[in-house]
Amino acid sequence: MSAPFSESMAGARRTVFVGASIFLTASGFALMVNSYTGQKMFGWDYVVLTLFPLLFSQIALGFILALFGFFDWLRGGDPFHLMRQSWRERENSIPLAATAIVVPVFNEEVARVSQAIANMWRSLEKTGEIDHFDFYVCSDSNNADHWIEEECAWMSLCQKLNAFGKIFYRKRRHAINGKSGNVADFCRRWGKRYRYMIVLDADSVMSGTTLVRLVRAMEANPSVGILQTQPLMVLGNSLFRRVLQFSSHVYGGIFSRGCSMAQMSSGSYWGHNAIIRVAPFIEHCDLPILPVPNPGKRHVLSHDTVEAALMRRAGYEVWIAYDEPGSYEEGPPNLSDMLKRDRRWCAGNLQHFWFLFARHIEMGSRLQIWIGLMAYLCSPLWLAFLIAGSFGAYDRIRFLTLSADPEDLGAATSSHAMALFIITLVLLFTPRLLGLLTVLPQARQYGGFFRLLISVILENVLSILLAPVLMIFHTLFVLQTVLGLQIKWTTQNRADTGLTFTHCLVLYGWLSILGVLAQGLAFFYLDKACLWLLPIFIGWILAPLLAWVTSWSPLGMMLKSRGLFVTPEESQTPQELMGLEENDLPSSTSSPLWIQALLCPYVQAVHLSMVRQRSSSSDDAPSSSLADLRERLIREGPQALNPREKLRLLWDAETVFWLHQQLWTLPARKLHPSWLRGQADCAQNPLLLNYLIPQERGSA
Amino acid sequence: MASINPPPAPFENQAAWNEAYERLVHFLNTFALGDSAQVSRLALHLLDQARQLHRNDTSRNPTVLIMEQAQKLVSSWLATNLVEADRSPSEILARGYVALLLSRMFLVAPASFLASPLPEDLRQSLRQTLLITGPNLNISSMTPRHFDYGPMLGLARQTWHRFDLKSTLLALLFWAGVYGVLYACFSNFL
Numbered sequence: 004m005s006a007p008f009s010e011s012m013a014g015a016r017r018t019v020f021v022g023a024s025i026f027l028t029a030s031g032f033a034l035m036v037n038s039y040t041g042q043k044m045f046g047w048d049y050v051v052l053t054l055f056p057l058l059f060s061q062i063a064l065g066f067i068l069a070l071f072g073f074f075d076w077l078r079g080g081d082p083f084h085l086m087r088q089s090w091r092e093r094e095n096s097i098p099l100a101a102t103a104i105v106v107p108v109f110n111e112e113v114a115r116v117s118q119a120i121a122n123m124w125r126s127l128e129k130t131g132e133i134d135h136f137d138f139y140v141c142s143d144s145n146n147a148d149h150w151i152e153e154e155c156a157w158m159s160l161c162q163k164l165n166a167f168g169k170i171f172y173r174k175r176r177h178a179i180n181g182k183s184g185n186v187a188d189f190c191r192r193w194g195k196r197y198r199y200m201i202v203l204d205a206d207s208v209m210s211g212t213t214l215v216r217l218v219r220a221m222e223a224n225p226s227v228g229i230l231q232t233q234p235l236m237v238l239g240n241s242l243f244r245r246v247l248q249f250s251s252h253v254y255g256g257i258f259s260r261g262c263s264m265a266q267m268s269s270g271s272y273w274g275h276n277a278i279i280r281v282a283p284f285i286e287h288c289d290l291p292i293l294p295v296p297n298p299g300k301r302h303v304l305s306h307d308t309v310e311a312a313l314m315r316r317a318g319y320e321v322w323i324a325y326d327e328p329g330s331y332e333e334g335p336p337n338l339s340d341m342l343k344r345d346r347r348w349c350a351g352n353l354q355h356f357w358f359l360f361a362r363h364i365e366m367g368s369r370l371q372i373w374i375g376l377m378a379y380l381c382s383p384l385w386l387a388f389l390i391a392g393s394f395g396a397y398d399r400i401r402f403l404t405l406s407a408d409p410e411d412l413g414a415a416t417s418s419h420a421m422a423l424f425i426i427t428l429v430l431l432f433t434p435r436l437l438g439l440l441t442v443l444p445q446a447r448q449y450g451g452f453f454r455l456l457i458s459v460i461l462e463n464v465l466s467i468l469l470a471p472v473l474m475i476f477h478t479l480f481v482l483q484t485v486l487g488l489q490i491k492w493t494t495q496n497r498a499d500t501g502l503t504f505t506h507c508l509v510l511y512g513w514l515s516i517l518g519v520l521a522q523g524l525a526f527f528y529l530d531k532a533c534l535w536l537l538p539i540f541i542g543w544i545l546a547p548l549l550a551w552v553t554s555w556s557p558l559g560m561m562l563k564s565r566g567l568f569v570t571p572e573e574s575q576t577p578q579e580l581m582g583l584e585e586n587d588l589p590s591s592t593s594s595p596l597w598i599q600a601l602l603c604p605y606v607q608a609v610h611l612s613m614v615r616q617r618s619s620s621s622d623d624a625p626s627s628s629l630a631d632l633r634e635r636l637i638r639e640g641p642q643a644l645n646p647r648e649k650l651r652l653l654w655d656a657e658t659v660f661w662l663h664q665q666l667w668t669l670p671a672r673k674l675h676p677s678w679l680r681g682q683a684d685c686a687q688n689p690l691l692l693n694y695l696i697p698q699e700r701g702s703a
Numbered sequence: 704m705a706s707i708n709p710p711p712a713p714f715e716n717q718a719a720w721n722e723a724y725e726r727l728v729h730f731l732n733t734f735a736l737g738d739s740a741q742v743s744r745l746a747l748h749l750l751d752q753a754r755q756l757h758r759n760d761t762s763r764n765p766t767v768l769i770m771e772q773a774q775k776l777v778s779s780w781l782a783t784n785l786v787e788a789d790r791s792p793s794e795i796l797a798r799g800y801v802a803l804l805l806s807r808m809f810l811v812a813p814a815s816f817l818a819s820p821l822p823e824d825l826r827q828s829l830r831q832t833l834l835i836t837g838p839n840l841n842i843s844s845m846t847p848r849h850f851d852y853g854p855m856l857g858l859a860r861q862t863w864h865r866f867d868l869k870s871t872l873l874a875l876l877f878w879a880g881v882y883g884v885l886y887a888c889f890s891n892f893l
Contacts, residue, residue, distance in 0.1 A: 608800030660793035
């Protein structure tokens with residue numbers, strides 16, 4: 004089953020991987036150059052020839068990764084992989100060590116996060132190893148409603164699971180450096196208490212068995228610094244999310260297998276659903292400051308890749324446990340949400356350029372950084388390639404029209420161009436075909452062979468249509484990052500409730516206009532050659548419609564009921580995913596949630612227990628600005644304060660207490676009418692009914 | 704406690720007392736007592752007390768009076784039963800409400816809410832509640848290590864740190880103008 008791993012083997016595999024990619028790229032480039040043989044070269048052709056190897060190398064890289072992954076699947080897994088080493092034979096006898104499960108949250112859907120923690124807790128209880136695990140909900144939420152709801156959800160969780168002293172909630176007053184700052188804050192405060200931490204995202208869920216196995220893998224392999232699982236996308240309702248989760252199931256596995264096989268101990272870290280050895284993380288992985296002139300841009304945004312590189316630099320291994328089941332996440336519900344996420348990732352990945360040539364970084368880490376960089380840089384390069392190619396074609400057509408010898412177009416070399424075109428298609432679609440082959444044995448779990456096939460075809464059509472839209476937006480994101488420009492972004496839906504058509508028109512309508520104009524120009528100047536560009540223009544023209552339609556949950560659910568885009572977790576839902584859908588907090592009042600910290604005694608008590616209590620007595624006069632805020636809140640109601648002012652009030656324990664007294668004591672004429680409504684609704688407030696006194700109250 | 708209230712004195716403002724009563728009931732309801740009759744009993748008791756006080760000082764607003772009485776009663780009841788009088792009022796209330804919440808006393812024995820003396824078993828259950836909000840800190844130092852960005856840093860320092868968009872654009876504009884003029888002058892000769 005297993006064979007000892009060695010660093011030299013990892014080096015040899017990387018050499019084969021890079022070598023094969025270079026070979027393919029060089030072959031493609033040779034064909035490209037040959038296709039120009041005997042033709043007059045125009046200025047644009049040189050641009051095309053310059054960009055081609057860069058772009059083709061990315062296609063080749065993906066193809067080789069998929070081949071690696073397929074080979075790994077064919078032989079039933081890598082015998083040299085960490086998760087197949089001899090420690091597995093004595094796995095159950097390996098004692099566990101103290102492990103923290105860290106869940107950083109930022110204005111997330113609280114009930115959903117809470118339910119996921121409850122599911123993981125129960126799953127861990129079943130393993131009998133719950134004593135070794137503590138949960139930390141580390142909040143950076145800057146929305147007062149979310150903050151108060153998170154506190155009540157924590158209280159509810161602890162009560163429900165009898166987990167006081169095992170599940171902790173921490174709210175940072177100053178949310179410095181985003182998620183990485185939040186995790187670093189945990190490490191600084193409590194890191195010494197634990198040998199490992201399992202970092203999750205707010206939408207992550209992991210099974211107890213997997214959590215326990217990760218700890219045992221780390222215990223058995225002291226040289227491992229990070230062990231990343233392959234989270235599967237689940238719980239999609241909208242068509243967009245369902246298509247994403249379907250493709251991640253069908254194609255994701257083969258790529259992560261390939262990545263793991265090529266990278267071995269220099270694997271990726273994706274920032275969540277991974278276990279980390281805390282001591283070396285604290286010692287070596289605090290993120291360095293970027294050497295840029297603008298102090299506001301010195302923080303590393305996409306921390307995970309850099310942390311993996313730093314862990315490798317410190318001499319620890321980073322592995323991907325690609326075939327461990329029981330690791331889940333959720334995808335973005337619609338195109339707009341995905342683009343919003345991509346904008347953040349793009350800015351982060353481009354920052355990684357600084358680490359590409361840094362000293363003492365492992366070759367494997369440099370490769371990861373390069374792949375991440377090119378994931379976004381490719382878009383502007385593709386766009387430039389298409390523009391240059393179109394202008395080149397126009398020059399050629401004009402030259403042909405004016406030329407005395409029309410044969411100059413170079414018909415003899417068109418066979419090279421056709422060969423290149425076919426090779427490109429093969430490289431693009433083979434990974435998808437191989438992915439399909441790997442899931443064929445479980446076709447029944449994907450709705451059966453024919454439904455699986457139809458789903459794959461539809462997914463490919465949708466991908467082809469969305470690719471040009473992503474290309475344009477990624478290009479904008481790259482430009483925005485490089486030039487420091489701002490792109491106006493309209494408000495978007497966060498849940499699976501769908502996008503409005505107006506939103507789609509505002510955000511994507513200009514792409515339709517661009518598509519129509521570009522198609523018109525291409526047809527006018529390029530004649531039949533414009534047909535090559537048609538898939539791109541169609542994607543642009545249909546962008547608003549695509550974004551709108553794919554955000555529909557009913558459409559996604561209808562296709563699901565017909566057995567399309569079905570994934571194994573839907574055929575047989577794992578225990579850890581039960582109850583995670585439909586977790587919206589039903590609102591029985593119209594009042595904002597945060598005012599319950601001022602009105603409801605129980606909500607207030609939970610809040611006051613969480614924020615640091617001032618030692619001084621309530622007789623102490625508050626600062627004049629705080630006193631102004633208090634007065635304004637009473638006179639003008641909760642809506643009079645901006646988000647920052649709400650947080651400021653809530654951080655001050657004495658103010659919260661004072662306001663509670665005043666809001667209940669002052670006569671109606673001195674209170675804003677919304678407070679009277681708040682008092683009347685207080686006993687029915689959703690925090691009380693859903694978290695603090697659920698169910699039992701109704702029965703009482 | 705549940706004595707029958709005397710009829711309202713003619714000088715009392717009925718609307719003000721109605722408002723005060725309504726406020727008090729809303730306040731008591733927030734404690735989610737499992738027995739609505741207990742809420743009524745407490746409300747009448749407090750109303751009675753407030754009216755007595757109002758007779759001594761008619762200038763006071765009934766709502767203010769009744770709510771002060773209610774809050775004082777809750778606060779002193781919690782302080783008595785938790786024996787934590789040395790704490791600040793806000794701490795006593797926070798600790799007390801959490802104890803109530805965790806002990807579920809308002810559901811299992813609603814009649815004992817604000818009752819004095821509190822039966823010993825309920826008193827103990829209130830005192831035994833403990834809210835652990837976070838483990839003790841165990842501070843570690845996590846600081847970035849020296850990081851050598853290699854040749855890119857030197858290159859960047861020589862270029863981007865000195866890069867000025869405005870002057871670069873001006874220079875580009877200037878040279879575009881120069882070439883434009885040259886082209887206009889000599890295009891006929893090309």
